[in-house]
Amino acid sequence: MTGASGAHEDALLGEVLAAFADAPDRRLATLITRLVEHLHAYAREVELTAAERRTAIDFLTAVGQVSGPARQEFEMLSDVLGVSSLVETMGSADEATLQTLTGPFYVPGAPERAFGESMVERSGGGTPAVLEGRVTGADGEPIAGAVLDVWQNAENQLYAVQDPDQPEGNLRGRYLTRDDGRYEIRTIRPVPYRIPEDGPVGALLRQTNRHPWRAAHIHMIVTHPDYVRLTTEVFDADSDYLDSDAVFGVAPELVRSFAEERGTLRTRFDIVLAADRARAAR
Ligand SMILES: [Fe+2]
DSSP, X not given: OOHHHHHHHHHHHHHHHHHHTTOSSHHHHHHHHHHHHHHHHHHHHTTOOHHHHHHHHHHHXXXXXXXXXXXXXXXXXXXXXXXXXXXHHHTOOTTSOOOOOOOTTOOSOOOEEOTTOBOOOSOOOOOEEEEEEEEEETTOOBOTTOEEEEEEOOTTSOOGXXXXXXXXXXXXXXXXXXXXXXXXXXXXXXXXXXXXXXXXXXXXXXHTTOOOEEOOEEEEEEEETTEEEEEEEEEETTOTTTTSOTXXXXXXXXXXXXXXXXXXXXXXXXXXXXXXXXXXXX
8 A cells, every 4th residue: 555545554553552552461572563564564454445345254163163172173283274383383492392282182181091091992993002201301311200191083084072972081190200201092093183173163264275194193291390391292104184284283303103013013202301401490
């Protein structure tokens, strides 16, 4: 836009920014004023019409309306736009295992499980597999008593939270590392799955010629009081969609091969946590 119209748009932006300038929380002031600047620049660049703004509002309204405790459509929207992956990767400590998105299917309160215990609570098929490894600090020191909160999908592609036929704790578990930092999880091999397509985010994918598949993976959140919390995923090297994961979660350093050993498929995923310096300083 040029001339008088551009001057008016600049003045409007200035007014809006000034309206937010006194926010006592300075971080909030930064977040909101930079958002306003980018939104205004976007609307001007694409010459957004009133009808398109209305469509966007209707879309976001629909995303909110299908969201609830068991359906996190907003989380999924952030995921398919690549924003979740961007933010998690930016938040990764250099020395630690790469951080990835949580996704919409994490539910707190998974059952506590012993070293090597199976998290399969329903015998519905699937290929038995073991995920094992060590949790260490950046210097290689083993971390005992770290909690691995693990969740994955079943052979029918669904997570327990999506599937009334699975026990609530199926393919979920909280595992503690031993004194040597080791953990071991009995499970089944994860399979690729389609993110839910029956809502507005699915419609967006169809309209933009995108497929809804995620490469096969196991999620985990690793915590210990002295270390920075880590959310990550392990991907199956033989899975489809490693190159076109619908939520942009795959990174080469998180891909592992399953190999048969002593009659069982096993894969090893060692995890490095960053020391929590803020805590150490207290
Ligand atoms: Fe997932």
